[in-house]
Amino acid sequence: MLELINLEVGYGESMVVRNIQLKVKESQVVCIMGRNGVGKTTLLKAIMGILSPKSGSILFKNDNITKTSPSYRAIKGIGYVPQGREIFPKLTVYENLLIGLEASGGTKKNVIREDIYEYFPILKEFKNRNGGDLSGGQQQQLAIARALVSNPSFLLLDEPTEGIQPNIVADIQRVIRDIKENSKTSMILVEQNLDYAKSVADYIYVVDHGSIVYESSVDEIQDEDVYRYLSV
Numbered sequence: 001m002l003e004l005i006n007l008e009v010g011y012g013e014s015m016v017v018r019n020i021q022l023k024v025k026e027s028q029v030v031c032i033m034g035r036n037g038v039g040k041t042t043l044l045k046a047i048m049g050i051l052s053p054k055s056g057s058i059l060f061k062n063d064n065i066t067k068t069s070p071s072y073r074a075i076k077g078i079g080y081v082p083q084g085r086e087i088f089p090k091l092t093v094y095e096n097l098l099i100g101l102e103a104s105g106g107t108k109k110n111v112i113r114e115d116i117y118e119y120f121p122i123l124k125e126f127k128n129r130n131g132g133d134l135s136g137g138q139q140q141q142l143a144i145a146r147a148l149v150s151n152p153s154f155l156l157l158d159e160p161t162e163g164i165q166p167n168i169v170a171d172i173q174r175v176i177r178d179i180k181e182n183s184k185t186s187m188i189l190v191e192q193n194l195d196y197a198k199s200v201a202d203y204i205y206v207v208d209h210g211s212i213v214y215e216s217s218v219d220e221i222q223d224e225d226v227y228r229y230l231s232v
């Protein structure tokens with residue numbers, strides 16, 4: 001469904017992501033792990049089209065999308081939950097969700113799927129509250145919901161559990177599993193906690209200094225090989 005071939009991404013002269021080869025099949029959850037600053041966010045931004053790769057290719061649903069815009073990718077079915085959530089603090093929860101619909105070229109204007117509120121009931125309760133008045137965990141739920149409103153076939157989640165209270169971390173785990181099983185959505189999840197990654201993912205890649213240094217299916221993973229690259 002998604003394939004990265006020899007992908008290289010950087011800022012100016014500095015190369016941050018090097019020679020990445022990665023595949024995600026339909027309905028698969030793939031987790032990208034690695035220490036802070038190794039290039040995980042840079043990689044996700046390149047998949048979304050926010051950064052242009054210096055070389056290599058991105059294939060999505062048999063289409064070479066390497067040089068296409070973020071909006072083309074959104075319309076093609078890629079949803080993005082950025083690190084730090086990036087919700088609009090002065091807009092209400094409902095307005096934030098509408099932006100998710102518009103960004104993906106949604107035609108049924110102003111209709112938010114009811115199952116979004118079933119995933120995150122707090123968003124229904126706080127529909128008219130400003131995004132900036134929500135707690136960090138609630139903002140994260142809003143960021144995920146905003147990506148889901150357009151029914152993406154592929155979801156990029158950049159550290160959705162970072163700095164979030166445990167009950168919401170568990171909620172997000174439940175939602176990831178449910179989306180995978182019921183809507184056959186594929187996902188790339190950036191996550192720092194190996195137990196959490198194993199609880200939701202099918203396959204794990206570990207990145208260090210911009211390159212993949214270890215990869216395994218969750219069934220065959222050797223924890224110590226992952227921890228080698230996560231510990232400081």
Ligand SMILES: Nc1ncnc2c1ncn2[C@@H]1O[C@H](COP(=O)(O)OP(=O)(O)OP(=O)(O)O)[C@@H](O)[C@H]1O
Pocket residue numbers: 011016034035036037038039040041042043083
């Ligand atoms: N806009 C930018 N301009 C220049 N360098 C950048 C920019 N954004 C990130 N970098 C650098 O690229 C490298 C990789 O950053 P990136 O955010 O992709 O890492 P990460 O693995 O996602 O880390 P974290 O878990 O802390 O978010 C870092 O050295 C960072 O300083």
